[in-house]
Amino acid sequence: MLLLDTHALLWWLAGDERLSAHARSAIEGASRVHVSAVSVWEIAIKTQLGKLPQGELLLAELPTVLERQGFVSLPIEARDGHMAGLLPSHHRDPFDRMLAAQSLRLGLPLVSNDPAFAPYGLMLVW
DSSP, X not given: OEEEOHHHHHHHHHTOTTSOHHHHHHHHHOSOEEEEHHHHHHHHHXXXXXXXXXXXXXXXXXXXXXXXXXXXXXXXXXXXXXXXXXXXXXXXXXXXXXXXXXXXXXXXXXXXXXXXXXXXXXXXXX
């Protein structure tokens, strides 16, 4: 089982070579791949800000695309918000802090190349 960081999700969907071979293999071989609601929210916000090229096209189909991929939607629970708010300030990005909290709470390895997650002691896959 895995949890995808937003950039890993986007690179997977785009077939982007920036997704490492190890990460790609882990996603392909995982029994269950989770996508957090916070990643969908981040994609929507970055699209609105014009920071995500062709994000509008992706957003229009995202729920269907995730379902076709066999990815499992991970909702944000109150205890995730609580934990994210109490995490040390190693990472200032609120989206990533939520992913860290969910990864820790559920014991899910996080597929990410972001070194800012390392101080949280997460299981990282890259």
